[in-house]
Amino acid sequence: MIKIFESAEEVANKIAEEMNHNLMKDENPVFCLASGSTPQKGYQKFAENVDNEKKKLKIVSLDEWVGIDRDSEGSCYQMLNNDLFSLLQLDEEQIHFFNGTSQDLQEQCRRIDRFIEEYPITFSLMGVGMNGHIGLNEPGYPVLNHSSIVKLSETTKTVAQKYFNQPTHLEEGITLGLQQIINSKRVIVVITGEHKADIVKEIFANQEANLPAQELLGYDHIDFYLDMDAAKYISRSPNNV
Numbered sequence: 001m002i003k004i005f006e007s008a009e010e011v012a013n014k015i016a017e018e019m020n021h022n023l024m025k026d027e028n029p030v031f032c033l034a035s036g037s038t039p040q041k042g043y044q045k046f047a048e049n050v051d052n053e054k055k056k057l058k059i060v061s062l063d064e065w066v067g068i069d070r071d072s073e074g075s076c077y078q079m080l081n082n083d084l085f086s087l088l089q090l091d092e093e094q095i096h097f098f099n100g101t102s103q104d105l106q107e108q109c110r111r112i113d114r115f116i117e118e119y120p121i122t123f124s125l126m127g128v129g130m131n132g133h134i135g136l137n138e139p140g141y142p143v144l145n146h147s148s149i150v151k152l153s154e155t156t157k158t159v160a161q162k163y164f165n166q167p168t169h170l171e172e173g174i175t176l177g178l179q180q181i182i183n184s185k186r187v188i189v190v191i192t193g194e195h196k197a198d199i200v201k202e203i204f205a206n207q208e209a210n211l212p213a214q215e216l217l218g219y220d221h222i223d224f225y226l227d228m229d230a231a232k233y234i235s236r237s238p239n240n241v
């Protein structure tokens with residue numbers, strides 16, 4: 001389902017509601033969460049109202065920049081830590097993240113893949129890149145079944161500079177495979193802001209575009225939540241399209 005909300009604020013409320021619902025309903029909740037700007041407010045709203053149920057939560061890494069230390073500004077870990085983990089005061093054992101500075105990145109992939117086999121993802125929240133990427137599954141790659149090291153597109157390298165406080169050299173990322181995200185029990189994909197309106201049009205109106213985000217269309221357990229700004233070329237009113 002594609003649902004269009006009046007504002008980004010309403011999308012943030014929906015994110016918090018979905019997270020809360022999925023935390024309560026599963027005995028062993030395993031969340032896979034995008035970092036980045038889109039879900040920040042939703043995470044904060046979720047953190048404001050969550051109770052002791054958070055103790056049963058496990059977090060599995062979606063992606064990380066290769067070569068960027070997890071504790072440095074702009075790493076995927078650091079963004080999620082600021083927006084969610086620290087607010088929830090999660091224990092270190094609850095968080096299972098790729099280490100982008102490891103000497104053995106393949107082992108990082110295998111470690112996270114083993115974790116997912118043991119603890120299947122119950123809830124994934126994805127953003128969409130300006131080039132239609134999901135996690136760091138970039139356009140041009142086949143649908144990946146496992147965690148992988150990928151070459152970043154020029155768009156991703158440029159856009160990602162907004163996360164860093166100084167120009168940062170990025171070439172590769174480590175990411176869950178698109179198929180692993182699709183295999184989650186429940187997935188929501190969140191897109192907000194006028195700057196995403198062009199890519200939204202491509203995703204929903206250009207079947208030839210071959211974008212990673214398009215691989216998530218057509219599943220009953222995957223919903224897309226957009227605000228009116230992002231949806232401006234595909235709809236004139238808040239609604240389902």
Ligand SMILES: O=C(O)[C@H](O)[C@@H](O)[C@H](O)[C@H](O)COP(=O)(O)O
Nearest residue numbers: 034035036037038127128129135
């Ligand atoms: O940051 C991440 O963890 C994801 O890899 C990435 O896919 C992100 O969700 C999009 O690039 C959108 O980013 P914004 O929300 O910052 O636009």
